[in-house]
Amino acid sequence: MNKAIKYRVYPTTEQSIMFAKTFGCARKIYNLMLADKIAGYQTTGKIPMVTPAMYKQEYPYLKEVDSFALCNVQLHLQAAFGNHFSKARKKRTGFPRFKSLKNSRKSYTTNNSHGTVAVSDGAIRLPKIGWVKAVIHRQPEDGWLLKSATVSQDPDGKYYVSVLFEIPDPVRDHVPDLSNAIGLDYASDGLYIDSNGNKGTNHKYYRESHEKLAKAQRRLSRMQGSRKGEKRSANYEKQLRKVNRIHRHIANQRLDHLHKLSTEIANRYDVVCAEDLDMRSLAGRGFGNGRATMDNGYGMFLGMLGYKLSDRGKYLVRVNKWFPSSQICHRCGKMHPEMKDLKIRVMDCSCGHHIGRDQNAALNILREGLRVLNESLAA
Numbered sequence: 001m002n003k004a005i006k007y008r009v010y011p012t013t014e015q016s017i018m019f020a021k022t023f024g025c026a027r028k029i030y031n032l033m034l035a036d037k038i039a040g041y042q043t044t045g046k047i048p049m050v051t052p053a054m055y056k057q058e059y060p061y062l063k064e065v066d067s068f069a070l071c072n073v074q075l076h077l078q079a080a081f082g083n084h085f086s087k088a089r090k091k092r093t094g095f096p097r098f099k100s101l102k103n104s105r106k107s108y109t110t111n112n113s114h115g116t117v118a119v120s121d122g123a124i125r126l127p128k129i130g131w132v133k134a135v136i137h138r139q140p141e142d143g144w145l146l147k148s149a150t151v152s153q154d155p156d157g158k159y160y161v162s163v164l165f166e167i168p169d170p171v172r173d174h175v176p177d178l179s180n181a182i183g184l185d186y187a188s189d190g191l192y193i194d195s196n197g198n199k200g201t202n203h204k205y206y207r208e209s210h211e212k213l214a215k216a217q218r219r220l221s222r223m224q225g226s227r228k229g230e231k232r233s234a235n236y237e238k239q240l241r242k243v244n245r246i247h248r249h250i251a252n253q254r255l256d257h258l259h260k261l262s263t264e265i266a267n268r269y270d271v272v273c274a275e276d277l278d279m280r281s282l283a284g285r286g287f288g289n290g291r292a293t294m295d296n297g298y299g300m301f302l303g304m305l306g307y308k309l310s311d312r313g314k315y316l317v318r319v320n321k322w323f324p325s326s327q328i329c330h331r332c333g334k335m336h337p338e339m340k341d342l343k344i345r346v347m348d349c350s351c352g353h354h355i356g357r358d359q360n361a362a363l364n365i366l367r368e369g370l371r372v373l374n375e376s377l378a379a
């Protein structure tokens with residue numbers, strides 16, 4: 001099974017010049033080959049085979065760009081002719097047309113050959129281009145094979161790289177074991193507490209980086225250029241770059257950590273029931289510390305869990321945020337409205353149940369989630 005992930009990339013000026021050159025060469029070679037195929041067909045009645053190598057003598061600049069990009073144009077054109085003359089009517093398409101500068105997509109496709117294309121933290125590697133800064137919103141998983149990458153530029157000038165992976169077929173008859181389930185309760189001071197009482201937290205280095213960031217920002221604020229309208233000094237620019245570097249580092253650390261945690265859970269459990277939250281309203285309501293809430297990436301974490309579980313034929317059940325998970329005694333079902341007070345950390349029930357507030361909530365979320373899941377599976 002193939003899977004494509006499209007990443008936004010931010011090339012340097014030098015890299016964007018190379019992209020433009022490659023787009024241009026891909027279009028040029030397409031038009032040259034198409035013209036020769038048509039001419040050959042008109043004189044011999046057969047469509048001649050043409051390769052990019054045939055044109056490199058006459059157009060030496062073709063040698064400057066990624067050769068895979070040109071090879072893929074050849075394959076693309078062959079497929080276009082194949083489809084046009086296809087006997088199956090469904091596949092049949094129009095006759096291949098020339099690409100004009102105005103009316104053609106700026107793109108090219110390159111192939112991975114032993115790591116020439118790679119996805120890493122915050123960057124994508126491409127042949128002849130090197131590492132291009134990128135937003136890696138999703139990391140490829142273990143066992144995924146990187147096949148090819150398509151670079152494109154949209155009409156607004158934004159650049160994207162769509163990376164194609166070959167991924168192992170999901171086990172088709174994997175029947176999820178509904179008893180292999182876990183409940184997650186959102187925790188504002190960490191990430192979540194699970195129904196076994198374990199805490200999923202943000203990485204400790206993350207705090208350290210934050211201290212570093214605060215220090216760097218304080219230094220920046222004292223430099224000439226920090227006030228509006230003030231001319232920025234060279235030191236200010238230098239410090240600003242440092243601040244931005246720490247920001248990027250923190251974002252990568254966080255993403256990395258969320259990926260690790262979510263992969264672990266998706267591998268281990270068949271059903272995950274999690275408290276669903278409206279992160280925006282939470283941050284706005286001053287639920288604890290607004291920044292801690294936004295920073296801890298719970299929403300991002302649930303998103304990752306969602307697709308990782310579904311890739312494995314498993315379930316993520318989001319339990320409605322209005323479900324009073326922290327007020328119900330998990331053992332006897334009695335309601336405890338006093339638990340609305342976040343300061344009460346332990347539930348003491350008349351049934352004799354004595355349990356930490358968060359674990360009790362996680363257990364209730366698990367039970368509610370399984371109820372919802374069973375209901376929807378029965379429907």
Ligand SMILES: [Zn+2]
Pocket residue numbers: 329330331332333334349350351352353
């Ligand atoms: Zn009770």
